[in-house]
Amino acid sequence: MVPLNWYLMLSATVFMIGVFGFLTRKNIIIMFMSVELMLNGVNISLVAFSHYLQDLRGQILVFFIITVAAAEAAIGLAIIIALFRNKSTAHVDEMNEMKG
Amino acid sequence: MNNYLLIPFLPLAAFLINILLGRNFLKEKAHWVSILAVAGSWVVAVMTLVDTMAGKTINQDLYSWIVSGNFKVSVGFLIDQLTVVMLIVVTTCSTLIHIYSVGYMHGDKGYYRFFAYLSLFTFCMLMLVMANNFLQLYFGWEGVGLCSYFLIGYYFDKKSASDAGKKAFIVNRFGDFGFGIGIFMIFLTFGTIYYEPVFAQAGGFANNTVNFLGYDVHLMTLIALLLFCGSVGKSAQMPLHVWLPDAMEGPTPVSALIHAATMVTAGVFLVARCSPIFSLSETALMVVALTGAITSLFAATIGLVQNDIKRIIAYSTISQLGYMFLACGVGAYSAGVFHLYTHAFFKALLFLCAGSVMHAMAGELNLQKMGGLKKYMPVTYLTMLLASLSIAGVPGFAGFFSKDEILWLAYSGPSPVGKLVWAIGTVVAFLTAFYSFRLIFLTFHGKFRGTHEQEHHLHESPKVMTIPLILLCVGAIASGWVGIPHLLGGGAHFTEFMKPVLGHPEGHGTHSEEWMVMAVSVIAGFSGIGLAALFYLVRTDIPVKLAAGLSGVHKLLFNKYYVDEFYSFLIVRPAIWTAKNILIGITDAKIIEAIVNGVPKAIGGFSQVIRKVQTGFLQHYATIMATGILIIIALMLLR
């Protein structure tokens, strides 16, 4: 039997790799994928908890997370396309209109 | 019986339909929705009346509106004898006036808006009279106030109209302030604001006193007087009567519906509804009676000399409302409500006739420029004449019975000021007859005094306007017949009907005294008519001479006792001065501006320094956020 802690560590690692990608990548699409990675990291721990606690609520949460991820991807990518149309770049460091 | 809900909600539906679809879809057909809705309400109201006559009353909650601790308010309906009379008055007048408006407002650019407001007004008024708790009453109360504001200022591009609307709104706030506190006091005292428990418990508090502004005040007197404050404002009694004459800036159907037949009577309705509270306080009743009496005398005297046809009727309204309060003040609530009921018909009729005259005169209001309209507009003349006979208290007409009952109960009742108010009432009856017929004679008799163009324009109003006049005229004559006193062989059915709600005051007088009172009022009425005939038909030079001879008095009356000027001096100007010099000059310019300008300046300076942090890079912010999380987690672990 694999201990729950292992799953949690795996989940945390995936999540933090996602955070790392989000914090450091230039390409906005990759940043977006990093967000998906973070969501997946969380999903792993939710499913693991659900399994070990024998309680399906965790998986219901996963279900909703996937729903929200789909919605987020649709909207986010539409925004990226609109952005690209206006600025013809996908690099975050070239978008600094809000600079103080 | 459950379809009573249709009564208020049909007009509400009409309002919603008109306001949402009126501008683009209904346009010139907007009146259909409103008329059908109000007529439907009338039908249901009549059915409700039949049920109520059979002894069925309703008191039930529709749904919970506010629940907070032990404070609970529902939208609920109480239908008893008093309510049903008000329902009949409101829906009947409203229906006829809606129909009349089709002709009167024809071609107006805000046609749909007008009907929408009329329907909304009807809804609010019905909610007011059908409420079973004070808060819903207050909702309807403010609702009719709001509609009144909309409708007085209906011609909002005219400054006087919008000013009049504001004036009505603001003056009413003075009264409503008291009313609001009254409701608070009721909740504080009884722990509920439903009529039923409040009135049932009221007797138990009859001798309690309460510390109010440092004085020990009789609790019931305080509550009654606070509630009466609201009545004074809404029913245009002294000293808050100033808004009603100005409200004549609105379209005439509005004046008829709101400022004669329904809304202004809400004050009387309130006093009648709260009669269990008022009856517990002699002081409050005395105040009510005296306020009513003085107001009626005061307004009647002003009415004597005015030249504006609508204002005369407006002052007459104030005067008659005073009569109703007078009745309530001497404990004769049912007589007051009876007068309310008859008054609604003949006063609405008077206003609509005035509207008809205006229609013919192309908006001219000055009596001195009219005359001899009799032959041009026979229907209007006849109906207005009958209405005036009714208001003058000529025997057989509706006004006679109600007025007589008030005077008799004032004379014979237990009230300490009964005799005094009776005397005033009789004088007012004389004055009422006089100015009503002054209006008739100046308008319809004699020679036409206007311009040639106006004369050419004179015509009878269309059928859609005259038919409501005729129908109302029937009411003005016959509505009193339900209350013919025992003395004249009648059954006094009205009083009997009202007995379960309002009780029945017993007059302590002999039959001969009753005959005497009746005779005096009839004589007063006829002498008023006679004097008016003498002055304005036979010896037209007398009024002019009198005005010249008593120029001081005439001027005082003509300028309405300078009340407006007095208020302007006492309240309006100091308020404006304070606003200008203290609020704008010192508070605004020196204090608030200093803060308002200083804070952003300081922030601006500070932000010049820290704006460097804002790099505009999304990831810098995210990194900072992540660092924050790191620090928080680390701190939690180290703790």
Next chain:
Amino acid sequence: MLAKLFFGYYAAVIILLSLLVVTRKNPVRSVMWMLLLFFHIASLYLFLNAEFIAAIQVIVYAGAILVLFLFVVLLLNLREELKVKRFIGSWPAGLFVSAAILAIVINVIRSFVLVAPPGRYSIEYIKEATHTKALGTILYTEYLFPFEIASLVLLIAIIGAIVLAKRKTRSH
């Protein structure tokens, strides 16, 4: 033992693939690695007796969301991407922060012990009722309202995406 071996394989591959996803220069490659990653995560879910979630993971994540990513990557046609640096200037800060948080969290998790008593959805129960049915029952009863809200969220997302991505049609 066998289970641990399997888990070890999946964990290693998942971590490796995650790293590949966030470090590849070419976004198309990132997407392909991510596809593989999703399959491994789905297998992990199977491992945890969550077959429905595993299927959803592949259908929705791999079949819909990631395809969308691929579409956008292709539409934007980022060939010049290959010529610029892939990380922003201050990437060491990001690396440090995420590594530090990871270190702390792992340290915390190591001492984590599950104390809660098992719920009623035991493995036997789920096997008996089939996972899809068990999940569906709870979703459509206890979580009906959130479920409806999720549908609303999706509707809004559809409309929003269309509005955002639609080219403004100019009248000539």
Next chain:
Amino acid sequence: MNEILGTIIAPDTMDLLIKYGINILIIFLKIAAVIAVALLHVAYATYWERKVIGHMQVRLGPIEVGPHGLLQPIADGVKLFFKEDIIPANADKPLFYLAPVIFFVSALTSLAVLPFFEGFVIANINIGLLFLFAMSSLGAYGIIVSGWSSNSKYAFLGGLRSASQVISYEIAMGLSLVGVMIMAGSLNLSDIVRAQHQYPTGMYAIPQFLGFFVFVVAAFAETNRLPFDLPEAESELVAGYFTEYSSFRFAMFFLGEYTGMLIMSSISAICFLGGWTIPRFITDAIPFLLNVPGIVWFLVKVYAFMFFYYWVRATLPRYRYDQLMAIGWKILIPLALLNIVITGVVKILVKG
């Protein structure tokens, strides 16, 4: 010898290993059998198609190689295998290699959950239908990646078109099968067939005619077949996303496509036409038919559906692209949703 082994591996472990080993061996055998049979079918499906269309167009079709041209598919296979494998310049090589593999494997993997007759299925999983959706959505990757990595305009446009077509129609297809799921109450394909056999009509195609209609149309679009073969519309895009492919990589796409057809036919046979069973009222009338093995019925249904594919191809012209999208989004999806609502309501009514 055994003793030496016994000292290295404990006897218990040994038993376990042998048990696992046998199981794995059986599974491998099953896989091998299914793939071999399926590929043979696919090869002969191409031959059959050419024959059918030939006869429909009043000509003979392949006739030279072998009797009646029966060896034609094998000759084609040999030819494709020995052709030169051309890779375009500037192609993204790893992805270029990967794309046909993804496409072909995703098609073949679907075979794993298809029950061909009672008890014969490689993986009898509870989410069989979802597995099919998952695999069919994977096919889109092969298409997009091949289109993009070829570094060719035709291929790229064909890939985008095809991917959007596949994704769009996948929704309609998934929704059309929800009605079946509701009626059967299971996602396991074998259970669906059994439930169907219990059902009075024996085939879900009759109560689920709306779903079946949507499914058939969506299946045509999913497999990029006429009248929806826009991704490879020769007049516009040469050969679509696999324009740049040749030799056995092309063969993989080709095989993948025909495997897709086979799988779609199988799904329709399993989910709508009763799988390996035939309706009970027929067997009640002619009890003799009970002796016919289930696989025969299954294959008859699959072949009938395949024939329908060819028939449509020989009959209908190609749709325009916007029409294709309009049909998918504006007709099929609403129809499928309607079907779900009706099925759900009827199920509740019948149950309650």
